[in-house]
Amino acid sequence: MRWGLATRLGGVLALVSLLMAGMTGLYAYQVARELLVQAAKDELMTATQVVARRVSDIRQDASRDLQLLAHYPASLALLQGPPAGQAAQAEQLATLFELLMSANPAYFQMRLISASSYGLERVRVDRDGDTLLRVQGDDLQEKRHYPYVSDTLKLPAGSTYLSRIVINRERGAHAGLGQPTVQMASPVTNAQGRALGVIVVNLDLKGAFTRLAADLPAEFQLFLANQQGDFLIHPDSSKTFGFDAGRRVLMQDEFPATRALVDDQVSQVVLEANTGTHASMPMVAAFLSRKVKIANGEGKIILGLAQPRSSVLNRSHALGMTILQIAGGLALTGFALALLLARWVTRPLNIMSTAVARFTPEQPIAGLPVHRQDELGQLARSFDHMQLQIRQQFTELQANRVELEHLARHDVLTGLPNRRLFMERLENALQRAKRTQSALAVMFIDMDHFKKINDNWGHDAGDAALQWVAQQLQANTRKTDTVARLGGDEFVVLLESPVQREQIDSVAQKLLDAMREPWFYDGHLCSIGLSMGISVYPENGDTADALLSSADSAMYSIKSASRNNFGFAPEG
Numbered sequence: 001m002r003w004g005l006a007t008r009l010g011g012v013l014a015l016v017s018l019l020m021a022g023m024t025g026l027y028a029y030q031v032a033r034e035l036l037v038q039a040a041k042d043e044l045m046t047a048t049q050v051v052a053r054r055v056s057d058i059r060q061d062a063s064r065d066l067q068l069l070a071h072y073p074a075s076l077a078l079l080q081g082p083p084a085g086q087a088a089q090a091e092q093l094a095t096l097f098e099l100l101m102s103a104n105p106a107y108f109q110m111r112l113i114s115a116s117s118y119g120l121e122r123v124r125v126d127r128d129g130d131t132l133l134r135v136q137g138d139d140l141q142e143k144r145h146y147p148y149v150s151d152t153l154k155l156p157a158g159s160t161y162l163s164r165i166v167i168n169r170e171r172g173a174h175a176g177l178g179q180p181t182v183q184m185a186s187p188v189t190n191a192q193g194r195a196l197g198v199i200v201v202n203l204d205l206k207g208a209f210t211r212l213a214a215d216l217p218a219e220f221q222l223f224l225a226n227q228q229g230d231f232l233i234h235p236d237s238s239k240t241f242g243f244d245a246g247r248r249v250l251m252q253d254e255f256p257a258t259r260a261l262v263d264d265q266v267s268q269v270v271l272e273a274n275t276g277t278h279a280s281m282p283m284v285a286a287f288l289s290r291k292v293k294i295a296n297g298e299g300k301i302i303l304g305l306a307q308p309r310s311s312v313l314n315r316s317h318a319l320g321m322t323i324l325q326i327a328g329g330l331a332l333t334g335f336a337l338a339l340l341l342a343r344w345v346t347r348p349l350n351i352m353s354t355a356v357a358r359f360t361p362e363q364p365i366a367g368l369p370v371h372r373q374d375e376l377g378q379l380a381r382s383f384d385h386m387q388l389q390i391r392q393q394f395t396e397l398q399a400n401r402v403e404l405e406h407l408a409r410h411d412v413l414t415g416l417p418n419r420r421l422f423m424e425r426l427e428n429a430l431q432r433a434k435r436t437q438s439a440l441a442v443m444f445i446d447m448d449h450f451k452k453i454n455d456n457w458g459h460d461a462g463d464a465a466l467q468w469v470a471q472q473l474q475a476n477t478r479k480t481d482t483v484a485r486l487g488g489d490e491f492v493v494l495l496e497s498p499v500q501r502e503q504i505d506s507v508a509q510k511l512l513d514a515m516r517e518p519w520f521y522d523g524h525l526c527s528i529g530l531s532m533g534i535s536v537y538p539e540n541g542d543t544a545d546a547l548l549s550s551a552d553s554a555m556y557s558i559k560s561a562s563r564n565n566f567g568f569a570p571e572g
């Protein structure tokens with residue numbers, strides 16, 4: 001297979017464009033993926049901040065409700081007097097509890113607990129499944145020993161107690177039993193500022209976070225940890241409240257980057273988890289810590305949202321396909337452009353190549369792009385110039401060849417055919433004569449006393465005499481006859497188809513007569529005589545050499561006998 005310049009150039013350019021488009025596409029794809037992951041981290045952090053704000057809102061709402069209830073007249077009335085005869089106030093407060101719990105699904109339980117009677121629950125409403133349950137009579141329990149009661153009673157009016165996040169293990173807690181919860185409480189004080197009891201709200205932590213998570217995209221996972229990093233909420237519930245079961249399941253073990261949060265070095269962190277349990281499914285996550293005032297000091301919760309990296313990068317697949325299509329399109333465009341460019345470059349080259357291949361001196365190269373102003377135009381002009389020179393030289397060579405050919409067959413001095421051409425013509429004439437059974441005659445002519453002319457008037461006079469004799473011989477023979485100079489002062493005449501010997505005589509005589517015409521050289525009259533020997537085919541031989549030799553012999557016979565005369569070779 002022959003790879004043309006266009007194919008190779010097109011191939012190289014297409015490869016380069018494919019490589020460049022591919023590399024650009026790959027780079028864009030990788031950058032896009034990194035941007036997507038970064039955007040996901042930012043989005044997760046924003047969502048985590050929103051969740052943290054909503055958690056804070058829930059706490060503040062509960063705090064407001066507690067203040068409202070602590071100042072509700074029925075609350076104080078219930079705590080000041082004996083239980084008997086307070087059914088109406090209890091009913092009022094319970095109804096209020098129920099209204100608030102209906103409005104706020106995060107409330108597990110609401111209670112009014114007396115400071116006296118070992119912290120006896122005076123009014124209590126529990127959430128039990130989908131219903132609200134009023135707990136009364138003997139089911140009311142003494143709670144004085146719980147910190148949310150004892151500690152709250154020590155607080156000034158208007159304060160709110162916030163417990164640590166714990167698993168609710170209080171007996172008969174209905175829906176809240178065994179669930180992570182936070183107790184919030186406010187003291188109910190009399191006019192003297194003495195706390196007579198507390199209003200307590202148990203917050204359903206898991207439910208609250210489940211509702212918060214419901215507003216987030218499905219692939220988001222929610223994490224909550226305490227200030228030590230113990231998981232309180234985790235998609236895998238077996239990892240929560242490990243300390244409650246005598247083991248620690250720590251956030252910083254699963255997400256090492258969150259150690260900085262536990263150690264209070266930073267307040268928020270975004271991370272990628274791809275080791276340990278996340279080795280098979282790497283995650284992108286955002287965590288933040290929030291300080292909260294809790295009983296006995298300050299605490300901290302750590303909130304986090306995570307999503308699988310694959311779900312983030314899913315979006316990049318479509319982008320990848322688009323980039324692939326763009327890269328493919330660019331590569332194809334590059335290929336097409338490369339082919340066009342290659343054709344644009346090689347077309348004039350092909351035109352020139354074809355034109356040059358067809359070049360002959362007779363047919364000049366046409367269609368060369370000589371008007372182009374680029375390198376190809378320069379090349380075309382060089383070709384054009386070259387062909388001009390070649391044609392000139394060829395014409396000269398041709399002329400030289402014609403001249404050489406003429407010289408090879410003609411006598412330079414007289415312009416007559418030389419011995420070589422004469423012999424060729426004699427051979428041809430013989431063949432024709434043999435075919436047509438016709439006759440021919442060869443006249444061998446030698447000038448008489450030619451040497452004297454040279455000797456008397458010089459070599460130029462001899463040359464002029466030779467030329468004059470040649471003219472006279474030609475002038476007195478037919479065009480079809482051949483007059484040649486064999487050399488020196490020897491001439492031959494070939495007479496084709498002489499019908500009879502008389503006709504040959506007549507020509508011979510005519511030639512002798514022609515020599516009698518006066519010829520002057522340098523003002524001197526010179527007389528020239530000829531001795532002629534004549535051979536005839538077929539009588540004197542059937543070859544050129546034989547006929548010439550016979551004629552030569554006949555000429556010598558004449559020369560020795562008489563000169564300025566002619567005679568026929570004897571028939572042999």
Ligand SMILES: Nc1nc2c(ncn2[C@@H]2O[C@H](COP(=O)(O)OP(=O)(O)OP(=O)(O)O)[C@@H](O)[C@H]2O)c(=O)[nH]1
Pocket residue numbers: 413446447448449450451452454458459460461462463466487488489559
């Ligand atoms: N000027 C001139 N002389 C030539 C040329 N070729 C031969 N010759 C001379 O021609 C002469 C030929 O002499 P010959 O034919 O032997 O003698 P001739 O004087 O003709 O005597 P005969 O033939 O016996 O009559 C010589 O002197 C040659 O030098 C030529 O081309 N030019």
